[in-house]
Amino acid sequence: MSRAQWGARDYRQPNGATPYSRKRRGVKLHYLGTAYQDRNHLSCAAYVRQLQAQHMDGNGWSDIGYSFVVCTHGYVYEGRGLARRNSANGNTALNEQDYAVLLMVGSSGLTKPTNAQLDGARDAIDYCRTKGGAGTWLGGHRDGYATACPGDTVYAWAKKGAPRPKTTTPEKGLDMDKKQVFDAVWEQDALRAPSTSTTAKTNPTWKPGNALRDTYDRTNHILDAVKSLATEVAALRAEVAQLKKGA
Ligand SMILES: [Zn+2]
Ligand SMILES: [Zn+2]
Structure with a gap:
């Protein structure tokens, strides 16, 4: 944040x-x-x-x-x-x-x-x-x-080298690579460079680092959204499995 x-x-x-x-x-x-x-x-x-x-x-x-x-x-x-x-x-x-x-x-x-x-x-x-x-x-x-x-x-x-904890991401297909997402968001932002430089001109406290941080924040938001979707999908699958058992 x-x-x-x-x-x-x-x-x-x-x-x-x-x-x-x-x-x-x-x-x-x-x-x-x-x-x-x-x-x-x-x-x-x-x-x-x-x-x-x-x-x-x-x-x-x-x-x-x-x-x-x-x-x-x-x-x-x-x-x-x-x-x-x-x-x-x-x-x-x-x-x-x-x-x-x-x-x-x-x-x-x-x-x-x-x-x-x-x-x-x-x-x-x-x-x-x-x-x-x-x-x-x-x-x-x-x-x-x-x-x-x-x-x-x-x-x-x-x-131990700060290993990332094993999380239970149920949906492999939705397990997106963070760096890829970051690069995609960054690239998209780069296309908006003209407006960014306008910001730099009109906002005296703007620094290149701000853009980097914004990209980082947006990357996390995207990954959070994907994670909660994956959780929902897993829950739905479990429900379907239950229903099948009942039928
Ligand atoms: Zn907290
Ligand atoms: Zn300390």
């Missing part, structure tokens, strides 16, 4: 706009480190806004510290994103070194990430690699810094 979608406050200038000065080695994962109870997805954005407020008003940082945040429902929230240096890894050198991705699970209460969340975190990692130029290194906040973060479960998953 873009910052506008989760209702982010503007980051402070100039520090919030500090770019990375070199390529990222990879991605570090984080957890909340506090008690966390799972919640309805409708309150997830408010929770991310609360994190941002803690970081800006409590810690005095110029923005939410993380590059990306992933809720238990698998949604990815843009924090500092791909271009602006995060402030979550412990110190400036560590922030320069790796992206910071938070999984919204606690040190007590809900401590185990959901499959949807691991799926979302995997998306975020891939996004950092393919669009942010991050290397393949993968680890946790605790690597090179004295902290329990990101907790044993998330850390073990990172060290």
Whole structure:
């Protein structure tokens, strides 16, 4: 979700706009480190806004510290994103070194990430690699810094290479390849380049990265729609099978 979608406050200038000065080695994962109870997805954005407020008003940082945040429902929230240096890894050198991705699970209460969340975190990692130029290194906040973060479960998953959880996609034919969808949406957008450059001229805050993010969001929407269609088809098939048995 873009910052506008989760209702982010503007980051402070100039520090919030500090770019990375070199390529990222990879991605570090984080957890909340506090008690966390799972919640309805409708309150997830408010929770991310609360994190941002803690970081800006409590810690005095110029923005939410993380590059990306992933809720238990698998949604990815843009924090500092791909271009602006995060402030979550412990110190400036560590922030320069790796992206910071938070999984919204606690040190007590809900401590185990959901499959949807691991799926979302995997998306975020891939996004950092393919669009942010991050290397393949993968680890946790605790690597090179004295902290329990990101907790044993998330850390073990990172060290296994963050495998995508096996989901029960019932309809093979509808199991679309994410990269193909992304490329298709991107290509379609490229055909609309004239209007995009008009946007760039009239909207001073427009950046090429926004288009990329929009494409990424739309890709996810398409895949979500396909997934729910697949679920419906499976349910209908099960009903038909039941009816046949009855007949
Ligand atoms: Zn951390
Ligand atoms: Zn959520």
